[in-house]
Amino acid sequence: MASLSLSSIAGSDHHRPLCVDLDGTLIYSDMLHETVLGILRVAPLASLCLPFWLLRGKANLKQNVAMRAEFDPATLPYNLDLVDWLRQQHTLGRRLILCTASDHSIADPIARHLGVFDEVISSDGMVNLGGANKAKALVDRFGERGFDYAGNSSADLAVWEHARRAIIVNASGQVQSDAEACAEVEAVFEGRNSGFAVWRKVLRVHQWLKNALLFVPLFASHRVADGEAWMALLLAFVAFSLCASSVYIANDLLDLESDRQHPRKCKRPFAAGAVPVWQGVLLAPVLLAVSLLVAAQVSSPFLAWLVAYFGVTCLYSIQLKQLVLIDSLTLAMLYTLRIVAGAAAVGMVLSFWLLAFSVFLFLSLAFVKRFAELQVQLLHGKHKAHGRGYLTDDAPLVQMLGVTAGFSSVLVLALYLNSEDVLRMYQSPHWVWGTVPVMLFWISWVWLRAHRGEMHDDPLIFAVRDKASLSAGAAFALFLTIGTVG
Template sequence: MGAQSIAALDDVPPEQLQAGRAPVVPRHSLPLIVDLDGTLVRTDTLHESLLALAFRRPWHLVGAVAAMRRGRAVFKRHVGRVSVLDWAALPFDPHVLSLIERRRAAGDPVHLVTAADQSIADGVGSALKLFETATGSDGSHNLRGSAKAAYLAERFPDGFDYVGDCVSDIAVWRETGRATLAGGSKRLAMRLEGEGLTTTMLPCHRARASDWVRLMRPRRWLANLLLFLPLLTAPEDGRADLVLRFGIAWLLFGMAGSAANMLGELGDLALERRHPIRRSGPLAAGRIGIGTALTLSFVLLAAALAGGALLGGTIAVALLGYAGLLLVCHPRPGRMLAGLLGAAGMAAILLSAGLMLAGHPLV
C-alpha cells in the first residue's frame, strides 16, 4: 500500500525469549497519547451515556436536548453529569491495552486525551489506573480534531505518539508525522499513507457473520413456530391458501422479536457485560456498535408493523404487543418469575394471532 507499508504491531521477537534472557522492550523517548472512543474502548461513551439515560433516567433527556443548543461541549458536560456508566465493564480493546503496557514497561508516560467530557475521562482513568493524566472536554471547548492537535502540540512541544481511530484524528497525526491506528479502517490507513504518514495498524475487531446471526436471536424465531398451531384447525380445503399468510406472519413476528431483543440488550449493557457468557455478545463486546443496533432494531420493528398492517390491523396490534412484552420481560438476573410470565404472555399472543389468521373468532 504505497511506498510505506502498514505494519502490524508485533510482540517481543522470539529470539529475545531464549532461556536466561529477559525480553528487550524497544525504548521510546516520547509520551504515548491514547484516544478513548473507538480506540481504547470499542464503543462511543457518549452513545453509552445517552442510552443509559434513555433506559434509566429518561427525564434527563429533556435537559440534554436543551444543552445541545448551547454547543457540543456543553451537551457532553450535561450528559456526563447526569449519567453513570460502569467504567470497568466497558469493552476495552486488548490490543490498545497491550500497547499501553509495553510503553509503560519501557518507562514512557501514557496519557488519556479524549473529546469525551472530563467526567468520563476521569472515570475511565480511575478504573484502569494506567495513565499519568486523563484529559477530556471541559464543557466549553470540544477537544476534538484540530482543537486536540493544537492542545497536544502545546502541551508536548518535544513530540508525542498518538493512538486514534477516525478521520478527526488526522489533524493530530499530522503534528506527529506518524500514526498508530486502532479499529482496522483500511480506507483511513490508505489516506494516512497518501499523506506520507508512517502508519502502524493495530489488529481490528470487526463483526463476524456469526455476530449478526447471534444478534437476531434465531432461537426466538424457532419459538415463534407456535404461531402455526392454529393452522392445523383450519379446513383442509382452504389450508394451503393460509400457509403463505402464516409464513409471512411468522417472519414478521421474528423481525419484531429480534428488534425487541436488541433494544432489551442495549438497555441492559452493563448487566450483559458483567455476565460470564453474555459479555462476549456482539453488542456487549463492542463488535457491533450501539448506533448500528438501534437503527437495525427500529427498521425491523417498523417493517414488521407495516407488514402486520397489510395482514390486518389486529395482527399489527399483536406484533406491537408481542414486541413490547418481550422488551419489558427481557431476561435479567433475579427476574425468573417475570421471564416466565412474559413467555406465557407471548405464547398467548402467538396463538391468538394464529387463530385470527386461520379465521377463528377470538370471542
C-alpha cells in the first residue's frame, strides 16, 4: 500500500519528470543477481569470466552479463502497487523515466513491456549509473531540483539530495528517515514483510517430512526399542533436512524463470521477490556445511550416502529434470536413497524386498508429480511444460506408467508376504496381508484424484492433507502392528 502526501495531487507539478529506479523499486528483485544466475544456469563456463569483466568496471560486468542472459520481462516480480500508481501518473500526463543502474539491454525491454515510460536512462557498459553517477546524470539533464525520484536504498540518497520530491519504495526505516531529510516526500510504498512464514517457505520445512523415510529401516527391522539407533536417526534427520533445504534453495534460484511461468510456483519467495536472491546464494552453502558436520557425527557410511544424495540432487536440478523419464526415475532413486541412508545410519543391510517395493512406489509418486504438472499446463493452454522435457500430450502415457509402477509395488509387497522373512519376523503374519488391499486402495485413490485434476503437484502435500490418505496410512500401520504383536 502507498501513503501519498497532499502535494502528490497538485496538478501543476505533473509536468515535472518522475525518474524511477528499477532494482528493488519497480521490481522486488535485482537484475544483476538474476542475470548472473541465468548465466550459471545456461552457460556455466561463461561464469568463469565474471571476475575479468568486473576488473574492467561494474558497468562492463553488467553489459557482458546482460548480453548472455535471457529473461522474460513479463514474469518479473513487479511492485504492482507502484506500477498501478505509475499508470495513474502516466494517464495524468506526467513524464515518466526509467532510470536504473542496470544495463540498457535489461532496462529497455522492461520499459517496453510496461508501456508507461517515456524514456530510459541506464548503464551503457562504460558508466555504471548508480548512486552519485545517477545523481549527476539527472542533474545534468533536468537541473537541480528539476525532477522527482522513486528509489529504495541508501544508494538512492545521493539522488534524493538533488531531487524535488522523493517517492520511497520498499525501503528500510532508516533509509526512509534519511530520504525525508533530503527531500519532500510525495509517496511511500511500504515493503513486503519477510518474516518466519516466508523463511519457512524458503527452507521448504514441510518437505522435511520426506526425511521420515530414514526411520523406515528401524521399523522394518523391528528395532523400535533401540535408543541408540533413535539418536543416530534423529541426527541423520537433521542432516538430511538441512541438506535438502540447501538444495531446494539452489534449485529455486536456478529455476526462477520456470517457476515464474507456473501458476503456483510463481509465489515461491525467490520467484516472487519476497527474499533477495543474494541471500539464498549465501544461505545454501552454509546449510550444506552444517549438514555435513552433523552427518559426520552419525557415521562415515551415512555421510557418504548424504554426499551421494546431494550430488544426485544437484545433477537433477541442473540437468536431469529436463530429461523425459530420467527425471522421474531420479526422483524415485532420491526417495529410495533416504531409506538406504537410514539403514547406513544404524548399521543395517536392507532387504531386496524393501528396496524393490520402495523403487516402484516412489516411481509411481514421481509420475504423479509430473502428471499433475502436465494437467496444470494443459489447463493453461500450453503445449510444453517449461523447463521439462514433457509435452502436455504425454499426460496419458505418464499416467499409464505411473499406475503400472504403483501396482508393481503392491505386487512386490504381496510376494514379500509369502517369504520366510515374514514368518520369522511377525507373530501373526496373516494379519500383515491386510496391508495389500490398503496399498491397492491408496495407489488407486491417488491416481483417481490426479486424473480428476485434484492432485497437488507435490504428492507429499496431498497425502498429509488428504483424509483418505491419512486413514489408509493408519490402517497400514495397524495391520503391521497387529501382525507384529499377535
